[in-house]
Amino acid sequence: MDLRILGSSSKGNCYIFDNGDEALVIECGIPFNRVRMAMDFKTNRIKGVVISHEHGDHSAAVGKFLERFIPVYTSRGTAKALNIDTNELVHQVADHEMVSIGKFRIMPFRVEHDAAEPFGFLIHHPETGTVMFATDTRDLRYNPFNPDNIIRFPGLNNIMIECSFRHDILEKNIAAGRLPKAMANRTKKSHCSFAECRATLLAQDLSGVNNIVLIHLSDSNANAREIQADIEAETGKTVTIAESGITINFNKSPF
Numbered sequence: 001m002d003l004r005i006l007g008s009s010s011k012g013n014c015y016i017f018d019n020g021d022e023a024l025v026i027e028c029g030i031p032f033n034r035v036r037m038a039m040d041f042k043t044n045r046i047k048g049v050v051i052s053h054e055h056g057d058h059s060a061a062v063g064k065f066l067e068r069f070i071p072v073y074t075s076r077g078t079a080k081a082l083n084i085d086t087n088e089l090v091h092q093v094a095d096h097e098m099v100s101i102g103k104f105r106i107m108p109f110r111v112e113h114d115a116a117e118p119f120g121f122l123i124h125h126p127e128t129g130t131v132m133f134a135t136d137t138r139d140l141r142y143n144p145f146n147p148d149n150i151i152r153f154p155g156l157n158n159i160m161i162e163c164s165f166r167h168d169i170l171e172k173n174i175a176a177g178r179l180p181k182a183m184a185n186r187t188k189k190s191h192c193s194f195a196e197c198r199a200t201l202l203a204q205d206l207s208g209v210n211n212i213v214l215i216h217l218s219d220s221n222a223n224a225r226e227i228q229a230d231i232e233a234e235t236g237k238t239v240t241i242a243e244s245g246i247t248i249n250f251n252k253s254p255f
């Protein structure tokens with residue numbers, strides 16, 4: 001299974017799981033033609049599109065997918081916010097409701113963001129194993145059954161997690177007048193910091209994890225290479241910064 005990254009920023013987000021026989025699109029915040037080109041125009045392989053929330057950098061092309069009769073999977077709140085809740089191709093899934101999309105199995109979970117009903121996803125496929133996908137979330141600390149309140153996901157094989165900003169860089173940008181304080185406050189409340197990303201990763205059992213992909217990094221509030229080096233040192237895992245145009249082997253084992 002390959003993971004193709006077509007966008008991972010506020011300019012547009014889109015990730016494709018593709019093994020040549022079937023594909024799953026996660027987020028559709030880029031022009032549909034870019035997806036077509038990445039699929040060599042064989043979009044009939046796409047079994048579905050999964051959308052985390054309604055903001056345009058994650059959902060802008062949803063109408064184009066529906067026009068081509070590609071099913072969409074998202075929360076009820078997101079479907080309503082996008083005004084697609086009456087479309088028969090839209091599957092409105094609930095928190096922790098398992099759904100099958102081809103050989104993919106998807107289980108959504110709630111995240112913390114300024115959107116109607118945002119989700120992260122556990123994605124399972126025989127080739128990838130279990131993938132944790134979490135973007136645009138302040139943290140993953142809503143689980144009251146863990147002593148430190150960080151949710152733990154069992155049996156992970158690959159991880160895609162937001163690492164949007166570092167607090168020290170953010171504060172320097174505020175002090176220098178490069179970042180309005182209101183925007184900075186929104187970022188802190190609705191996006192995952194380096195510190196929170198690190199804490200979430202270290203709370204997991206990483207023994208079976210092949211890849212950690214850091215997604216949705218800010219261009220101005222994070223130093224990507226420093227963050228990559230820090231997370232690699234802390235976890236001992238292969239860490240990739242999500243950049244448009246790259247493809248990663250996303251099997252549950254590298255061999």
